[in-house]
Amino acid sequence: MDVVVIGGGASGLAAAVTASRAGARCCVLEQDVECGLRLLATGNGRCNISNAQLDPRHFRHEDAVRHVFGDHAERDIASFFEGLGLMLAEEDEGRLYPMTRRAESVRDVLLNACDRLQVDLMCGVELVRATYADCWELTLNAPSAPLSFKPGRDAKAHIRNARKALAAAPRAERTIRSRRVLIATGGQSDAICKIFGIPHLQEQPVLCPISCRLAPEGAREADAASLALEHLDGLRVEGTLSLMRNGAAIAFEHGEVLFRTYGISGIAALNLSRRLQPGDVIDLDLFPHLSEAQLLDLLRRRERDLGSFAGSAPWLDGLVARPLAALVCHLANGSNDPLARCAAVLHRLPLRVLGTAEHRQAHVHRGGIPLSAIDLDRFAVTRRRDGSPVRDLHACGEAVDMDADCGGYNLAWAWISGMRAAACAAKGASC
Template sequence: MKAISTTYDVAIIGGGASGLAAALSCARAGGRPVVLERDVEAGLSILATGNGRCNLSNARIDPERYRHPDVAQAVFGEEPERELAAFFLSTGIVTCEVEGRLYPFSKRAESVRDALLRACEREGARILPCCDIQKATRTRGVWELAALLPRRTPRGKRDADAKANLRARRRELADAERIEHRIAARSVIIACGGTSRETAALFGLPHLAEHPVLCPLSCSLPDQPGALKALDGLRVDAKLTLYRGGAGVWSEAGEVLFRPYGISGIAAFNLSRRARPGDAIEIDPFYPLTPQELSDVFSKRSLALGAGPDSGPSWFDGFLARPIASVLSQAKARSLRLQVEGTADERSAQVRRGGIPFDAVELPDLRVRPDLAPQVLACGEALDMDADCGGYNLAWAWASGLRAGAAALA
């Protein structure tokens, strides 16, 4: 069958957060964009953000929270909070702040996705799902993308719940007969998230190997084998300090969830961006007491109980959970010292590090250097950018997508 051909101003490869933001930015600047999404629908990656609540952004965008602070500063500009607030408002998303983090008022990720898709519909940004890009060639100033699409749209199981229906549609897509579709565009935006290697290769772009970050840490207690298993499931508010070569390199307080293999929780996720095998992590369960305040508490407890902390884990009853008190008592210490072995449970990682390096793009518009690939831009996780938990990664997706979408028409 002869290939179908359609022409657009901008073709956006990837329909996640950054891709949808790019499409809206482009359409509002007067362009005709198309979003080319490999999955059966666009925006599905948004549904998993913030444990389904969608931590949209942070009330204060701090460039130092990003892997490349200077790049983040250049792309975000001087007032990123105001720009993102205007973007959310323009799509109909009402936000609320919870401890410095921005969420949709609904606290539901699907409402964010639905609002973005409806905004794209209103602005005339076309979304083409089930689109698998096979080849990219440039002729007479226009990119031509050869894509495979299913002959029939996957329908799934209409009477099934949303998740079952999605699984069924994906199975149909995997087995579907495909036809070729040629898409011509003056500019291309790469917005395919943390799996951008194949797409970068289509355009001959350099690419840094991707690996998961923002995930649990695999650790050990060398002096107490099996201690972590005894702590499994325990949640403790503590201060975590990362040590390398005996020097502290990062510290953050938060809830720590002990697992048999190590530690989890937001503070541990943030440490996963910085920790290396062989590093040490000190967990201080007495935070935020100062050393002097803690000494005073210990003295008063010893007087009241008629014994000291060396008398056993029961001395800590009413102060610390018994499992962690047992570990501290055995170590005769006031903090735990774990050794980092690596990351763990990487399938649950919230973001991937790596992608198109920034020496291949021009700031602040995120345009790929013309000598590498003319009229190609990149945004979101397709670039080598990641950040701490707290809405920073989605903030980057929105802001970089908006920046690239507007610049693609220049």
């Protein structure tokens, strides 16, 4: 084999297609029963494949991305998928989706390309050892016979049945040889890095919901029950989130915010989750287009039209959702100037950050192979943990320490890094 790709996700499939197009004999090693299954859940099942403007400032390591992407990354991704038969469509904020708005379309064209190019997709296998002499010798633990299971009523049932069969299947070791190996294992690369003896940064989930509690100024311990976020659970609002640290704003995000019992979610919250620390404060501004003075003036005019405020939540109907209005009224009642207090709360509702939540559903992980151990011109791993050099080993995608905001940026890194790594791995690779 010329190139073995470890991992059949987004970056791994892009790498396999690219290496095969370059003339390399290529196979993919995938632990799951099929390749590309994680793609089906991206973008709420629609797959936000990339962004029309891949600004490096959206990425964790801006300079590295600028070096890798060059001037034409958007065009390179579009050309790659158009060459596979996938049409793209642009939505708000430059988000690119398949024309079908179905993630399965992205997976299908990648698998179709692998089939045409005769890429060997070896699924249900685990790498257990890797040694290098003149080539890589990879020892695999794999099912000793083809899986046998009922197909199921639909695609989800088919996958469930296949996974059950894989878990129960007898297994045996087998060995393959390859001139070059490309690590594309996604955000859980620790075990693979140990096998190859290469550096690894502990991974942590990012792009997660935020665990926080309401922390308005002047609130007392006795207010805890009234301020519990469970009263707002499931409420969606539009607003601006300001991440505050030591009294200074360090990041802003605008968009939909979803209240949960433990804190907040939604794309704006997910993006902030990459930058926050426990103890930070997030200020939610529900009327970012108005200053606090303008908002107070709006409320005073509303009082002339609707009558005295009197601390009643229905008085805010049509302006603020009733559950949130009840909270605003609770905080305003007893104030010397209730309307001014309402304006202040609506303009800046503070949330004390406890951390992140729902880690199992994280969109991406931070960590993996450090950039200091990667030659980004070739996406080649340059050294082992003991400092000794390593040959003919490449890495891409989330296996490398890179993460970015929502909006297609993380998948863009997967595609580009997979293509770049595979193009270099395929050069002169013959065993």
